Amino acid sequence: MTSDAAIPSRGGLLPTTPPADAVLPERNPNAPAPGQPIPSHYTRCFVCGDDHDAGLRLEVIAGEGLSLTGSFTVSEHHQGAPGLAHGGLLTAAFDDALGSLNWLLSAPAVTGRLETDFRRPVPVGSTLHIRAEVVGVKGRKVFTKAVGRLGSADGPVALTAAALFIQVPIEHFTSNGRPEDVAKAREDRAVRRSVENLEVNP
Numbered sequence: 001m002t003s004d005a006a007i008p009s010r011g012g013l014l015p016t017t018p019p020a021d022a023v024l025p026e027r028n029p030n031a032p033a034p035g036q037p038i039p040s041h042y043t044r045c046f047v048c049g050d051d052h053d054a055g056l057r058l059e060v061i062a063g064e065g066l067s068l069t070g071s072f073t074v075s076e077h078h079q080g081a082p083g084l085a086h087g088g089l090l091t092a093a094f095d096d097a098l099g100s101l102n103w104l105l106s107a108p109a110v111t112g113r114l115e116t117d118f119r120r121p122v123p124v125g126s127t128l129h130i131r132a133e134v135v136g137v138k139g140r141k142v143f144t145k146a147v148g149r150l151g152s153a154d155g156p157v158a159l160t161a162a163a164l165f166i167q168v169p170i171e172h173f174t175s176n177g178r179p180e181d182v183a184k185a186r187e188d189r190a191v192r193r194s195v196e197n198l199e200v201n202p
């Protein structure tokens with residue numbers, strides 16, 4: 001198992017810490033190549049979809065191996081305190097960025113646990129640059145971590161995050177989602193493109 005020293009570690013044995021026997025699988029050959037965008041999985045997604053006036057509009061680019069980068073600019077719609085980003089929305093951005101790593105494994109997965117450390121306030125108008133990577137996989141469990149920096153890819157660290165994703169069959173979405181939205185999603189260009197690239201039987 002390897003880890004990117006550029007992403008500070010929280011240490012400790014949290015549920016998001018990969019066990020010693022976790023592995024790092026090969027990147028799926030159908031995944032977007034390094035430098036290529038990882039497209040939104042759903043146009044109505046609040047974080048990465050373009051069908052929300054107030055959405056975060058996170059843009060994600062595949063990195064080397066099982067890593068990616070993402071960025072979005074905090075708008076006036078994203079405030080918690082005056083002129084500052086809401087912590088929950090920042091966490092949502094990490095949920096999506098970390099979740100997007102699952103495209104590199106080409107297996108559908110949902111967030112089981114998500115931890116965020118807020119280290120520096122994030123003002124409205126600033127751009128948050130996220131770097132995320134898979135740090136281990138064991139069975140259906142995908143362990144991930146990320147860092148968010150202000151203003152540029154090597155700017156000051158504003159947040160760090162870690163998440164555990166659980167791989168699920170595609171029926172997780174088709175059976176649990178509100179039926180009218182699931183029906184509409186079948187016509188959603190982003191959803192169709194995404195499902196075509198997934199290994200749908202984890």
Ligand SMILES: CCCCCCCCCC(=O)SCCNC(=O)CCNC(=O)[C@H](O)C(C)(C)COP(=O)(O)OP(=O)(O)OC[C@H]1O[C@@H](n2cnc3c(N)ncnc32)[C@H](O)[C@@H]1OP(=O)(O)O
Nearest residue numbers: 015041095096099100102103107108109110111112113166
């Ligand atoms: C490719 C897709 C990319 C899309 C990007 C989008 C990013 C956004 C992602 C999201 O926001 S997803 C929405 C938020 N998450 C959810 O709604 C998930 C709700 N929870 C569930 O549906 C189920 O609890 C879940 C599928 C996660 C697990 O149920 P299962 O019955 O399939 O699994 P099970 O309970 O047998 O657990 C499997 C393993 O995962 C572990 N596990 C499950 N949930 C956990 C949890 N919450 N925390 C820690 N560990 C957890 C569990 O202990 C076990 O470990 P072991 O294999 O070692 O025994």
